[in-house]
Amino acid sequence: MENQDHFPDKFTEKSASVKHFFYMLISYLRNLISNPMRSGLAYFVVGLIAALLVGWVLFPMALYSRNHQPVDFSHAIHTDPDIIDGIEGDTEAERCSYCHTFRDDGSFTGIPNLSKCMECHDDPESPLGETAEERDFLEEYVANLKEVPWYRYYEQPDCVYFSHIPHVKNGEIDCSACHGGHGSTDSLPVYEKNRISGYSINIWGKNISGRKTNTWDRMKMDDCAGCHTINSHEENNGCFVCHK
Amino acid sequence: MKETEVKKHRYGMVIDLDKCTGCGTCMVACASENNVTVRADESDKQRSIAWIQLYKINNGEKFPKTQTCFFPRPCMHCEEDGNGGHHPPCVSVCPATATTLDENTGIVSQIYTRCIGCRYCQAACPYHARYFNWWDGYSYFKPFPDGMERSLSPDVSPRMRGVVEKCTFCHHRLMRAKEIAHAQGRTEIEEGEYIPACAEACPAQAITFGDLNNPKHKVSELIKSPNAFRLLERLNTKPKVYYLSSKEWVRRLADNYLPGEPVRGIND
Numbered sequence: 001m002e003n004q005d006h007f008p009d010k011f012t013e014k015s016a017s018v019k020h021f022f023y024m025l026i027s028y029l030r031n032l033i034s035n036p037m038r039s040g041l042a043y044f045v046v047g048l049i050a051a052l053l054v055g056w057v058l059f060p061m062a063l064y065s066r067n068h069q070p071v072d073f074s075h076a077i078h079t080d081p082d083i084i085d086g087i088e089g090d091t092e093a094e095r096c097s098y099c100h101t102f103r104d105d106g107s108f109t110g111i112p113n114l115s116k117c118m119e120c121h122d123d124p125e126s127p128l129g130e131t132a133e134e135r136d137f138l139e140e141y142v143a144n145l146k147e148v149p150w151y152r153y154y155e156q157p158d159c160v161y162f163s164h165i166p167h168v169k170n171g172e173i174d175c176s177a178c179h180g181g182h183g184s185t186d187s188l189p190v191y192e193k194n195r196i197s198g199y200s201i202n203i204w205g206k207n208i209s210g211r212k213t214n215t216w217d218r219m220k221m222d223d224c225a226g227c228h229t230i231n232s233h234e235e236n237n238g239c240f241v242c243h244k
Numbered sequence: 245m246k247e248t249e250v251k252k253h254r255y256g257m258v259i260d261l262d263k264c265t266g267c268g269t270c271m272v273a274c275a276s277e278n279n280v281t282v283r284a285d286e287s288d289k290q291r292s293i294a295w296i297q298l299y300k301i302n303n304g305e306k307f308p309k310t311q312t313c314f315f316p317r318p319c320m321h322c323e324e325d326g327n328g329g330h331h332p333p334c335v336s337v338c339p340a341t342a343t344t345l346d347e348n349t350g351i352v353s354q355i356y357t358r359c360i361g362c363r364y365c366q367a368a369c370p371y372h373a374r375y376f377n378w379w380d381g382y383s384y385f386k387p388f389p390d391g392m393e394r395s396l397s398p399d400v401s402p403r404m405r406g407v408v409e410k411c412t413f414c415h416h417r418l419m420r421a422k423e424i425a426h427a428q429g430r431t432e433i434e435e436g437e438y439i440p441a442c443a444e445a446c447p448a449q450a451i452t453f454g455d456l457n458n459p460k461h462k463v464s465e466l467i468k469s470p471n472a473f474r475l476l477e478r479l480n481t482k483p484k485v486y487y488l489s490s491k492e493w494v495r496r497l498a499d500n501y502l503p504g505e506p507v508r509g510i511n512d
Contacts, residue, residue: 102427103427104427105420105423105424105427106422106423106424106425106426106427107423157357158401158402159355159356159357159401161399161416161419163419163422163423163426165423165426165427166422166423166426169426169427169429170426170431235347235348238344238346238347238348238353239344239346239353239355239358240344240346240349240351240353240412240415241346243353243355243357244399244400244401244415244416244419
């Protein structure tokens with residue numbers, strides 16, 4: 001209150017100009033809303049929505065090519081010990097590593113080749129199940145001894161080094177920690193490839209806004225470094241740990 | 245906070261110049277291991293790339309006193325000054341943080357996708373260990389014959405035009421050795437499991453490679469020799485590549501000594 005006594009003129013002047021500004025703003029907005037067609041608000045809103053649709057929906061749809069895997073493989077059937085005799089192991093990692101194995105030198109085989117499939121699906125004439133997918137798979141690939149051209153969801157750029165074995169064997173991380181429920185899905189997800197960069201949407205991130213809720217939503221450099229930091233492995237954030 | 249203390253390594257190399265015959269096998273092994281590009285005309289040596297370069301030096305005397313020595317020069321993988329602050333010359337100048345000193349291995353990294361090609365590091369390096377890609381090598385644009393990509397090493401990413409590259413002590417071999425160690429249930433690798441291609445290929449066995457921090461490794465023993473010296477020792481870049489030579493004039497050429505100034509070894 002004392003300050004006001006010292007500078008009475010300045011204060012009243014300022015508050016009057018602020019009041020005037022708000023009065024102008026409110027009357028302007030009232031005019032804008034009361035007659036949206038005449039004020040142009042309607043056109044603006046329609047244009048804004050259309051632009052956002054293009055940017056957030058149409059462009060991402062056009063940016064990614066969608067490809068279905070050549071064979072619709074069901075992980076759920078092939079990891080069920082009640083259906084498959086060969087699958088053993090109580091833990092999930094043991095059941096995954098029945099097909100996705102490590103070689104003796106520690107490298108990871110990734111998607112198994114046809115010979116692994118043919119350990120069970122050896123006869124193209126007699127399918128083991130009753131699905132149409134299996135019949136197509138036997139006719140097309142097993143009968144011709146042709147490797148299945150699978151799309152690789154997590155194919156990293158050439159400058160990236162990633163090894164499964166320190167994470168799985170030394171770090172004791174479950175497969176599902178990074179791959180989610182992929183091992184219990186009934187069909188394979190659509191492979192979406194960025195037409196410009198050539199990278200899969202699983203690398204680049206499924207959410208265009210960059211938000212990430214699950215580990216498997218995005219596999220970029222910051223995601224590797226973030227996980228290392230959270231689990232107090234900052235020493236593995238050096239450049240020459242994940243780059244080659 | 246950490247459950248286990250991370251063991252720090254300092255991988256280093258000892259090159260015995262008395263054994264080196266100058267055959268150039270190290271250069272060939274390095275180039276094929278690391279996808280180092282060649283050009284149709286390699287006669288312009290200012291533009292060609294060699295991660296390990298072989299120099300020929302002589303004592304400047306006339307016949308019959310002339311002596312010659314071959315001098316292989318990889319990246320020196322300079323060390324940090326123990327007092328902090330003094331980084332390898334290339335690391336401290338890089339504006340893009342494309343090259344760093346790995347604190348766990350002591351290897352100076354070079355990330356090609358991060359490099360902006362300003363070549364400041366080339367100017368800073370006192371050893372001329374860094375090379376600039378003036379043309380596309382074995383990269384996306386493929387200016388080489390069809391089918392040649394099948395001869396490339398899959399563990400080393402090819403460089404594109406406009407980036408700087410250098411010796412990495414065959415860092416991918418360290419990763420491969422670690423993978424084998426993990427598969428066998430170990431966390432540390434043994435001596436000899438990780439050696440660069442040049443050290444493996446050298447027919448005279450002049451190049452020894454190992455962990456300078458580990459007193460059991462052969463390199464730790466060799467650098468105690470009175471013949472041991474490093475290139476441009478007095479720049480205080482602390483290279484992790486050591487040389488051995490019984491000849492005093494070779495040790496004298498390794499640094500800028502004044503005429504008549506006595507040659508100082510690293511152990512003096």
